[in-house]
Amino acid sequence: MIASWPCPGPHGQSEEYAFAFDRGRMVRLLIVPALFDEANRTRRMLVDTMRLLDEAGVDSFLPDLPGCNESLQAFSAQSLHAWRRAMAQAARHFGATDVLAVRGGALVFPHTLPGLVLEPAKGGSILRQLLRARVISAREAGRQEDSAALLEAGRSGGLELAGWHCGASLIAGLETATSQIEGQRIVSQSELGGGGLWLRAEPAAATEQSAALAQIVLAEIAT
Amino acid sequence: MSDTESDTDSTLRAILSDVLGLSPDRVAAFDASTGLFGDLPELDSMAVAGLLTEIEDRLDVVIEDDEVDGELLESYGNLLAFLESKVAEKA
Numbered sequence: 001m002i003a004s005w006p007c008p009g010p011h012g013q014s015e016e017y018a019f020a021f022d023r024g025r026m027v028r029l030l031i032v033p034a035l036f037d038e039a040n041r042t043r044r045m046l047v048d049t050m051r052l053l054d055e056a057g058v059d060s061f062l063p064d065l066p067g068c069n070e071s072l073q074a075f076s077a078q079s080l081h082a083w084r085r086a087m088a089q090a091a092r093h094f095g096a097t098d099v100l101a102v103r104g105g106a107l108v109f110p111h112t113l114p115g116l117v118l119e120p121a122k123g124g125s126i127l128r129q130l131l132r133a134r135v136i137s138a139r140e141a142g143r144q145e146d147s148a149a150l151l152e153a154g155r156s157g158g159l160e161l162a163g164w165h166c167g168a169s170l171i172a173g174l175e176t177a178t179s180q181i182e183g184q185r186i187v188s189q190s191e192l193g194g195g196g197l198w199l200r201a202e203p204a205a206a207t208e209q210s211a212a213l214a215q216i217v218l219a220e221i222a223t
Numbered sequence: 224m225s226d227t228e229s230d231t232d233s234t235l236r237a238i239l240s241d242v243l244g245l246s247p248d249r250v251a252a253f254d255a256s257t258g259l260f261g262d263l264p265e266l267d268s269m270a271v272a273g274l275l276t277e278i279e280d281r282l283d284v285v286i287e288d289d290e291v292d293g294e295l296l297e298s299y300g301n302l303l304a305f306l307e308s309k310v311a312e313k314a
Binding site for chain 2: 130132133136198202
């Protein structure tokens with residue numbers, strides 16, 4: 001269930017983990033997770049989807065982005081470029097035939113693979129939300145901060161946003177990044193029924209959404 | 224209440240249902256005095272940021288930093304009144 005893969009990092013190769021169902025089957029789906037807190041909120045739903053895909057005869061792989069989860073790499077050293085390179089490497093290592101990118105994962109997924117993208121998010125929206133969370137929590141603590149000034153400082157020196165130590169290159173990359181969809185099917189939340197789990201204040205399971213997503217994936221990769 | 228106002232109300236309830244993971248029935252019972260930030264422990268700063276961003280997307284309005292204060296998020300009624308005026312400005 002837990003697989004590892006060699007990932008390029010600033011200090012050479014490092015081992016990263018992936019949650020995987022690998023029985024050496026023909027169809028092998030790489031799942032590129034959402035970014036920041038959205039990855040935690042959607043993880044249970046995706047893992048339940050992976051179980052259903054396994055039962056349907058499809059292998060799937062959910063790698064950690066370097067710097068996230070169990071990764072030994074520093075989060076502050078990450079950039080969209082580094083995550084893109086890492087996901088391309090994971091796709092090669094696991095022999096992925098198809099891809100499912102979730103939300104901000106659409107900014108870093110290997111777009112030469114066929115597959116699907118669930119509710120792709122723009123880098124600018126993700127950054128704006130993180131900046132807003134920081135301004136709100138500062139205000140709660142009695143400090144006045146301003147999104148524009150924070151962004152300016154973050155572009156050159158990096159910035160801590162919602163507990164994430166974002167390096168300057170990640171901030172700069174997010175600001176203008178748009179998804180790199182190239183023919184992949186865009187799946188909208190309304191197709192899964194219910195509200196998007198990335199919106200949830202607390203992580204939760206959603207078995208109906210997992211089932212709907214598994215059906216959509218199976219229909220797409222069979223065609 | 225005009226159609227626009229009731230649309231804003233139902234959209235806001237739908238978003239709160241998604242963010243809080245509450246059933247539509249429970250969110251339908253929110254009234255103007257229902258407390259939000261400070262009363263609902265799951266609404267931390269990150270969740271509020273997500274809530275505001277989703278509101279902007281679904282209502283097609285822009286909420287400025289300096290418009291977000293404790294009072295705005297204190298109760299359902301305050302947030303709804305603010306958004307209804309935003310939507311009316313746009314029209």
